[in-house]
Amino acid sequence: MSTLVLALAAGAVIGLALGALGGGGSVLTVPALIYLAGFTPAAATTASLIIVTATSATALYAHATAGNVRWRTGALFGAAGIPPAIGAGTLAARVPEAVLTAAFAVIAALAALVMLRPSRSGRRPTPVGPARAAGAGAGLGAVTGFLGVGGGFLAVPALTSVLGLRMRAAVGTSLLVITVNSLAALVARTGTHVPLAWEVIAPFTGAAILGARDGKHLAAKLSGPTLQRIFALALLGVAAFMLTDAIR
Numbered sequence: 001m002s003t004l005v006l007a008l009a010a011g012a013v014i015g016l017a018l019g020a021l022g023g024g025g026s027v028l029t030v031p032a033l034i035y036l037a038g039f040t041p042a043a044a045t046t047a048s049l050i051i052v053t054a055t056s057a058t059a060l061y062a063h064a065t066a067g068n069v070r071w072r073t074g075a076l077f078g079a080a081g082i083p084p085a086i087g088a089g090t091l092a093a094r095v096p097e098a099v100l101t102a103a104f105a106v107i108a109a110l111a112a113l114v115m116l117r118p119s120r121s122g123r124r125p126t127p128v129g130p131a132r133a134a135g136a137g138a139g140l141g142a143v144t145g146f147l148g149v150g151g152g153f154l155a156v157p158a159l160t161s162v163l164g165l166r167m168r169a170a171v172g173t174s175l176l177v178i179t180v181n182s183l184a185a186l187v188a189r190t191g192t193h194v195p196l197a198w199e200v201i202a203p204f205t206g207a208a209i210l211g212a213r214d215g216k217h218l219a220a221k222l223s224g225p226t227l228q229r230i231f232a233l234a235l236l237g238v239a240a241f242m243l244t245d246a247i248r
Helices: 003-021 025-035 041-065 071-092 097-116 130-147 152-162 167-188 198-221 224-246
Strands: none
Touching: 003 025, 003 041, 003 167, 003 198, 003 224, 025 041, 025 224, 041 167, 041 198, 071 130, 071 152, 071 167, 097 130, 097 152, 097 224, 130 152, 130 167, 152 167
16 A cells, blocks of 8 residues: 555544544654654654644634634643743653653553543533643643643543543643644754655645544534543553554
């Protein structure tokens, strides 16, 4: 199967994940670019930020028109994470690749376990204060910068469990956080001069954007708990794969 076909297929799946679940895009994008398209880890990380930024912004627009974005919470959450993400990204450059991969797998598994916890029926959303949103965003930004991903797979659990948002509001708001964090990380990498294969990145991004549009419609048809279970199981699968790869 050609690299172009693989890029189109992977992009469509990742777009569905971002549009329906509000995260998981960068978790899936980096492995897809490395194992399917033959990118180096450095090139895959940078290319992933390009793809996820464009796809998240597209999915964000769709969720915003449906009223699923909590702009104040998302802006505080995303802005607070930018400085820690930059600092942690500098630290990550000095850590062995296998250690980063293992840390990524552990964080993904923990996030999945949080999402699998039974939710209390009839629970009202907790009022979100600026300090709480900023603190959670800074912590997410640090982890995001260290692992070199958009952070959506952590943003959704944080927004639901830490900040008390409903699942659909968390999905839409997480896309704002992903867009902000990914764009900031991408700008910080502009001076690295990593060679990028645009003949793969462009169709990958296009397929992801189209998939994100369909993912938004999928999200409207599924209940919040169902989305949580799908998201959590996907995270566990990614975590297991990456941990196995790290310890080989």
